[in-house]
Amino acid sequence: MADPTPDRTDQSLIALRRILRATELFERKLAQAAGLTPAQLRVLQIVAKKDHGTATPKALATQMGVSxxxxTALVDKLVARDMVARHRSDVDRRQTDVAITDKGRAAVSSSPDALQQKYVKSFEALMxxxxxxxxxxxxxxxxxxxxxEIDASPVLTIRDIRQEDY
Amino acid sequence: MADPTPDRTDQSLIALRRILRATELFERKLAQAAGLTPAQLRVLQIVAKKDHGTATPKALATQMGVSxxxxTALVDKLVARDMVARHRSDVDRRQTDVAITDKGRAAVSSSPDALQQKYVKSFEALMxxxxxxxxxxxxxxxxxxxxxEIDASPVLTIRDIRQEDY
DNA sequence: CCGTTTCGTTCGTCAATCTAACTAATACAG
DNA sequence: CTGTATTAGTTAGATTGACGAACGAAACGG
Incomplete structure (x- = not known):
């Protein structure tokens, strides 16, 4: 408190935490609006963005950083709700293609962002x-x-939804 | 792709997502190193940072943004591990003080940085x-x-650990 | 004193996650 | 070919985190 130069490291960490909190809440809201849980929505988003609207469980696991x-559990739930369907791959019959359905696509693209818009709009309003x-x-x-953590990057959750909006 | 001005909004969202991922993983590692789960560590950290090393469940819930x-469940687990203890408040006997124990303090301060140092060091190396x-x-x-989201801010997970290190 | 509010716990439930074990298919080495 | 190893996915079982509803105990306000 009496410190004349407020510790910048601390400040940066505090700001980071705010970002995390806000995003977490944001994701929950987003998912809820789509009638899904955050994890389920993430699966759906990844699948939706793939060229053919399909992805293997393996790829999903890698990209999401989970086992x-x-x-499997997440896809089970999405299948139960008709958001995706499983198809055996023909080229390698060990593999399963998780394919998004029309209903799934609708759910993804209808998630009505709120906070998301907030960030994007603020950002785009900047010089x-x-x-x-x-x-x-x-x-x-x-x-x-x-x-x-080399892989990490390319989930994009947020961006693709935004694109859907246009 | 052919866009001459790479979309800055997208770039910022991608970077944000990287930050989120990395931080998430980081917190897990940190907690694991302390022999706790992330949520438990967060409780411990909040309690540890309070002046008297105590906090009410109410305050914890508010600060963490959970019910x-x-x-109660988290504190139960910490109590089982002797990291905190519950004490009835004298001033208002409805309230419970969750007080950190020596063992709890040890756990908090011993979480051995690794990744954490990485960020802090990188940051502090900057001009x-x-x-x-x-x-x-x-x-x-x-x-x-x-x-x-007005309340949000002040959990600080990361910062306080760092301070313990010095 | 009695009704209301507040605090914390208990209970039941559910989602997400893990590990370990298992099945099925492919790949590769002789 | 045959047989072992590897890979993909699922199943089973456990733990954690989270919630809401119901509840008991204490405090507060008339």
Missing amino acids: QATV DWEQAQLVASLERVAAMLDAH | QATV DWEQAQLVASLERVAAMLDAH
Whole structure:
């Protein structure tokens, strides 16, 4: 408190935590709006974005950073709700293709963002140089945090939904 | 792809997602190192940082953004491991003080950084103006995300551990 | 004193996650 | 080919975190 130079490391960590909290809540809201849980929505989003609207459990597990068993459970629930369907692969019959259904696509694209819009709109309202600055900063922080964790990146949850909106 | 100005919004969202992923994994590791689950560690950290090393379940629930019932369950587990103890408050006998024990304090302060150090070290290696820039950017993003969610902020998980290290 | 509010716990439920064990299919080495 | 190893996915069982509803105990306000 009496510190004349408020510790920047602390400040950065505090801000990070705020970001995490907000995003967590945001995801819950988003999923709820689509009538799903966050994890289920994530599966659906990944599948939806694939070229043919299909993905293997293995790929899902890798991309989400969870075990295959977890993916099985999630897919089970989505199948029960007719959001996706399982199909045996012809090329390698060990593999299963998890394919999104029309209903699943509808659920993904209908998730009516609220907070999401909030962020995107705020961001897009910024001046060009500010946007560039933020991107640079975020990427820098990301690099500092996950330098080791090579795969990580490409889930995109948020972005693709946004694209659906247009 | 052919877009001449790579979409900055997308870039920022991708970076954000990387940050989230990395932090999530980081927290898991941290907790594991302390022999606890992330949620349990969070409770312990909040309690540890209070002046008298105590907090009421109510306060914990509010600060963590979960229900009191959840806090009860978490505290149960910490009590079972001798990390905290419950004491009836004298001033208001409806209240319970959750007090950290020596063992709990040891667990909190012993969580051996690894990844954590990585971020902190990277951050602290930056030039002063760069640090300032990052903090400003992070806070801006946080503000854009949680403008609505007034309470949120002050859990700090990470920061306090870091302080323990010195 | 009595009704209301507040605090915490208990109970039942459910989602997400893990590990370990198992089945089925493919791959590869002789 | 045959047989072993590897890979993909599921099943089973457990734990954790989370919630809401119901409840008991204490405090507070008339």
